[in-house]
Amino acid sequence: MATDTAATPASVEAGGSGHLELEDRLWLLRAMLLMRGIEQRAMSLYRQGKVPGSFYDGYGQEAVSAGAAFAMAPEDRLCILHRDLAAHLIRGVSPVRILSQYMGRAGGITAGRDGNVHFGDPALGCVGMVSMLPDMMLVATGMAMAFKLRGERRCALTWFGDGSTSRGDFHEAMNWAGVQKLPVIFILENNQYAYSTPLSKQFAVDPVARASAYGFAGMTVDGNDCEAMFEATRAARERALDGGGPTLIEALTMRMHGHAAHDDMKYVPREQVEEWRLRDPVERQEKRLRELGVDVDGVRAAVTAEIDEAAAEALAGPMPAPDGVLEGVFCESSAEPLGDGQAPWSGFAGHTAGSGGEA
């Protein structure tokens, strides 16, 4: 399957990826709508002073995480970046836990110990990111190394941004994964800006071109098309499981909001935003599904209702108790391994959620 990875967005627009049933395509839309709706709600909670610190969102980039995560099996492992909320939703994290997380409440995934999108539910096979980017590329590479050592048919996936390609850990991970031919998928989320720094000041050569220098495949995908992202990731995963090694997928997208809530993005030309607005990933998936006769407005209404309910529940939840703040620096019992995540793609027949892991 190593040859069909250059899925062009055009072919997907025309006929779908060929691996997605209607229920899958709806799942993708629902995940993106949930991501957008949860982040919009969180932003308004931030403005009300209910979200401490700052707030980071992935508006306009929903397809990158939705499409890629949808191609991952329960036993695969994910290191998820801060503009990839849809990946958490697909793996099975509930909206109420996410909103609680943003507000630093006890019910959040980290129970208030880390903020905003610095989380991953270990029980669902996900590892939370750190702010030093792209550190998690190496963690994902190490997980893939273990899978290969043990002869397991699984892979690891991680996302990182265009700015991350300048750091040494990008090189160390790409090199190591190439040398050992590891089952790892690297998704370069190229959203045009690293905070305020444009691509032209970040690299002289498009990083996707570097993949071949590390000895593996690299390709550019329309990151605003969730089905193209799914297809590229699905093919990369098959290649990884078949011993074909890593893949670098560059997802071309645009950060439509500032780096964080405080950032007015004045360094971005207006026309660039307008141009990308026409390629909105949610609207594109809605259009597809409308043409297939889906009641998209009904889906939207259901998602909004779900978020309303989650927000009310999260707001009613307690803040964490300070008396436990010194606990848990060290693991005092035996190490609990990661569990398996949800994997709703119909291609994983019989797989929905699990709790097996690598015990």
Added chain:
Amino acid sequence: MPVMTYLQAISSALREELSADERVLVMGEDIGAFGGAFKVTDGFFEEFGEDRVMDTPLAESAIIGCAVGAAIVGMRPVCEMQFADFISCGFDQLVNVAGKMHYRQGLAVPIVVRLPSGGGFSGGPFHSQNPEALFMHSPGLKVVAPSTARDAKGLLHHAIHDPNPVCFMEHKHLYRRVKGEVPDEIFETPFTARVARPGSDLVVIAYGAMVDVALAATEDLEGASIEVLDLRSLVPLDEEAILDSVARCSKVVIVDEANMTCAAGAQVAALIAEKAFEDLDGPVVRVATPDVPIPFSPPLEQAVLPGVDRVKEACRELLAY
């Protein structure tokens, strides 16, 4: 019981763990076919194969980061930094990814990072450092530093069995100079201090290579009864053993091979000041490497590293206080 060098004891622990637990793997630069810069893993490659005795690219951040990834999916990686100094290149992965993982998300990171450390053989500024205090200051990392062959083995077994990241400071200068009886089986030395020699007039608190220096300096000091407390573990720090020694001896000299400022001994001194002030019959005295890079040429290096004479002098002065 067989007699082993400090280095053989480390090798023995690694070999036994590789044999006993298929989750264990060792990884580092030149540790496979070559057997390691110091030959700690000599012969392992043939015995356990290239997957479990992994020659890595020259990439310390990757060694630590990949070990973290492998650990959280069920492996028990033991990483070798060729020299402890090179941990600076993997500092971020160790401190930010490994050290904070369990607190943030309840995910244990059972890795051991072996750090051949210390000076005394003209290694120069980049092959002689003692970076342990950096990790004491980073929550979530355990730090141990054996001074004997037996403890080198027992602490390493314990470190590999521990579900947390452990920095294992193995002193290069002890590798072949220190020998002792070591059990030829898996056993664990607890992460606690040990009284290397009991005494009652003064206690010298040290760890790693400085334990031998402390013992030699105080073997016969005008008939004084001098205790030597070997910390063995810096995180956790055995406060009870330290305070117990201070209560019995009432005078304290703390020896660090590391640079003076904020060294492990500074933490010990602070602990004593806070919790044992009433037990003291004199000021807490510190002997450490001044805050300079470790120079290369032997007379320069010997001028900065704490030696027997400096420890003797510090003890004499304090005894006379």
